[in-house]
Amino acid sequence: MGKFLEKYPGEIKELRLGTEGKQAVLGGQNTLPFHFFEGRPGKLKLALEVTDSEPSDWTPALQEFYADVKSSPVEWARKCVDVFGAEMIFLSLNSMEKDLPAAEIAAGVKRVAEAVRVPLAVFGLGEKEKDAAVLPVVASVCSGMNLLLGPVLKDNCQEIAAAALEHGHAVIAQIPMDINLAKDLNIRLGKFFPLDRVVIDPLTCAVGYGLEYAFSTMERIRLSAVVHDDKTLQSPLIARVGKEAWKTKEAVQDAGKGVLWETATAFTLLLAGADIVTLRHPESLQRVRALVH
Amino acid sequence: MPAKASDIQKLLPESGKKNCKECGLATCFAFAMKVANAGISLEKCTYLSAESKAQLEDMLRPPISLVTIGQGARAVVIGDEEVMFRHQKTFLRPPGLALQMADTDSEEAVAAKLAKLAWQMERLEKVSRFDLVALKCSSGDSKRYAALVQRVMAETDAGLILLADNADCLLLAYEASKARNPLVCVTADNYLQVASRLDKSAAVCARAAGLEAAADLAGKLLELGLENLVLDPGSASLADLVRDQTMIRRAALQHKFRPLGFPTIFFAAAAASDPDRQLLLAVAGIAKYAGIIVLDDVSPEAFQVLLMARQDIYTDPRVAPTVESKVYSFNEADQSAAVLVTTNFALTYYAVAGETENSKLPVYLLCQDTGGLCVLAAWSTGKFVPETIAEMVKKQAVADKVTHKQLVLPGYVARLKGELEDELPGWEILVGPREAADLPKFLQELKKRRDSAA
Numbered sequence A: 001m002g003k004f005l006e007k008y009p010g011e012i013k014e015l016r017l018g019t020e021g022k023q024a025v026l027g028g029q030n031t032l033p034f035h036f037f038e039g040r041p042g043k044l045k046l047a048l049e050v051t052d053s054e055p056s057d058w059t060p061a062l063q064e065f066y067a068d069v070k071s072s073p074v075e076w077a078r079k080c081v082d083v084f085g086a087e088m089i090f091l092s093l094n095s096m097e098k099d100l101p102a103a104e105i106a107a108g109v110k111r112v113a114e115a116v117r118v119p120l121a122v123f124g125l126g127e128k129e130k131d132a133a134v135l136p137v138v139a140s141v142c143s144g145m146n147l148l149l150g151p152v153l154k155d156n157c158q159e160i161a162a163a164a165l166e167h168g169h170a171v172i173a174q175i176p177m178d179i180n181l182a183k184d185l186n187i188r189l190g191k192f193f194p195l196d197r198v199v200i201d202p203l204t205c206a207v208g209y210g211l212e213y214a215f216s217t218m219e220r221i222r223l224s225a226v227v228h229d230d231k232t233l234q235s236p237l238i239a240r241v242g243k244e245a246w247k248t249k250e251a252v253q254d255a256g257k258g259v260l261w262e263t264a265t266a267f268t269l270l271l272a273g274a275d276i277v278t279l280r281h282p283e284s285l286q287r288v289r290a291l292v293h
Numbered sequence B: 001m002p003a004k005a006s007d008i009q010k011l012l013p014e015s016g017k018k019n020c021k022e023c024g025l026a027t028c029f030a031f032a033m034k035v036a037n038a039g040i041s042l043e044k045c046t047y048l049s050a051e052s053k054a055q056l057e058d059m060l061r062p063p064i065s066l067v068t069i070g071q072g073a074r075a076v077v078i079g080d081e082e083v084m085f086r087h088q089k090t091f092l093r094p095p096g097l098a099l100q101m102a103d104t105d106s107e108e109a110v111a112a113k114l115a116k117l118a119w120q121m122e123r124l125e126k127v128s129r130f131d132l133v134a135l136k137c138s139s140g141d142s143k144r145y146a147a148l149v150q151r152v153m154a155e156t157d158a159g160l161i162l163l164a165d166n167a168d169c170l171l172l173a174y175e176a177s178k179a180r181n182p183l184v185c186v187t188a189d190n191y192l193q194v195a196s197r198l199d200k201s202a203a204v205c206a207r208a209a210g211l212e213a214a215a216d217l218a219g220k221l222l223e224l225g226l227e228n229l230v231l232d233p234g235s236a237s238l239a240d241l242v243r244d245q246t247m248i249r250r251a252a253l254q255h256k257f258r259p260l261g262f263p264t265i266f267f268a269a270a271a272a273s274d275p276d277r278q279l280l281l282a283v284a285g286i287a288k289y290a291g292i293i294v295l296d297d298v299s300p301e302a303f304q305v306l307l308m309a310r311q312d313i314y315t316d317p318r319v320a321p322t323v324e325s326k327v328y329s330f331n332e333a334d335q336s337a338a339v340l341v342t343t344n345f346a347l348t349y350y351a352v353a354g355e356t357e358n359s360k361l362p363v364y365l366l367c368q369d370t371g372g373l374c375v376l377a378a379w380s381t382g383k384f385v386p387e388t389i390a391e392m393v394k395k396q397a398v399a400d401k402v403t404h405k406q407l408v409l410p411g412y413v414a415r416l417k418g419e420l421e422d423e424l425p426g427w428e429i430l431v432g433p434r435e436a437a438d439l440p441k442f443l444q445e446l447k448k449r450r451d452s453a454a
């Protein structure tokens, strides 16, 4: 069977996040997802989601599940790491919806980053002006903590990525499910930002809600990077699964289904090339981890 | 890659220049064209030498054979896939899903699984269900095994997969179920006893530990004249599954390696005993080329997620998925129901429908036919504009369904409000949210406003 093996020209560099003592490495592959038989697959990170103020839009089942910690992002993040084994924390800045002062939001992020021994991804609202106002402040208050900051959009990449670069953070570049847009944004970013410090977020859909689009977009980006050695797409990929899975009708009806939708979506996207997967329920994390590690 | 007419022509009599017209076509080249599109049988050219014919048959055979298991409406057809990655064209034939039971299972367990084979899911205007039942001989008793086969045949029309180490058990079951075109699973240990007693048209699964052994066994079965093969390389983990499935498809499509040019079967039931793991491995099998996936059991939730994942991955990326263009009602819509309009792009529909159900408020949802384009794409190409929306509202007699005259537009096309009001005199056009996720809140507020106005 040796004659059917393939070597690929492209490679994703390892991305190190976090600081001394709580560093984590992801990516680093020179082959396709789970192709242990012919190369070196990337290192995956399974993240749990935390919000920096009470998550009013999470389903009641999840709210109840995190009832003891959800009002304290620090306690919540700690529990996700210490009790549930999260390999990374994905902190959504939903407090931005209440228009709190940026300095206050950033101070909260810093407290979470200091409290846990895993790297932190920090995610704004996806609204270009608000994010451009708040994320640079987060970057500077958390200077040197080597966070993963995003989303960086086509229209605010200058402001946010410049601040991230100055203060030593990596960024998440977000585009709506299109390989060409991913390339465009990376080319734009690449003019002043190292592309091996960019994680691409091509948006995610859950099983039954367009999973195939997310699957093929990720797969195409990864094939371009590894098989066709497209340097502009040699970035790790993030699949923000938790949010998409838990807003499905099925998950809202029944938490058990929520876990199934979350794991099935995550698992499929890992096969397409996701390097970071964000989840909301620790049961999902356990199930996915049991199979991939 | 279908064979090229010019390559076919070269193998026809006198290098394809005989042009005797006896096949009914004007020239050998015309005949070759028709052969390439599978529009005519090679038999029609009576001058073809046996050698050329064999060569042509080889050229025309798809790199992955097409195999049918079962019969009638529930037949499972797998194989003949053309690509490694679905965006390169599409994955063509969704994997058959199978439930496994053994002849040592309790009466209740068998009855419960038979009931599950009747479960159905209707989605995207297609009905789907588990397709097959894998019957395992654990007793070693050929009569007991045949009795299970008989019973299952009497109670379900699902296709059969026969699993028995003992050749006698397998053959007795095969004889009993032959008319139903079962998949007969053989191993290196029993194929010699079994193969000669099977019809040449039988569907046979080569079960082996590893790719080499599977290719070896498939090669031997081919020599014995069995060509409807399915491969089981015995994948025992996620990494195995990805390796085996990738290598088989690659060997077939890119290297035309005949012994691996067949669809596959993945026994998730053998790779993991824990049902949650089994389910996830099955999901991986769907994404990664498995032709049949066998599970021990399935819960209603797992059933739903598996069937939806299968439908997702096997959606043709070249065709936009649509739902029927009509008025959908939610949460017991009555005369007070809110009226929303959107496109018939299936994903838009499912997102809006899901959030509408979450809102628990009565709603009529009008899905206008845009040929499956989403709101913005349909608007920008003139398929979702005031005239088309107004036509839908009138045609569906929406005014007769509700006592109010308010219509909610998707937030992305807020700019249509004025013109739509001109098209629909008497209607008040409201602008809804851009994202479906914001619908429950919007509908709550709309209801509050209405209640206080009343």
Ligand code: SF4
Residues within 6 Å of the ligand: B012, B013, B016, B018, B019, B020, B021, B022, B023, B024, B025, B026, B027, B028, B031, B044, B045, B046, B047
């Ligand atoms: S019968 Fe055969 S030889 Fe004659 S025209 Fe047809 S293909 Fe050519």
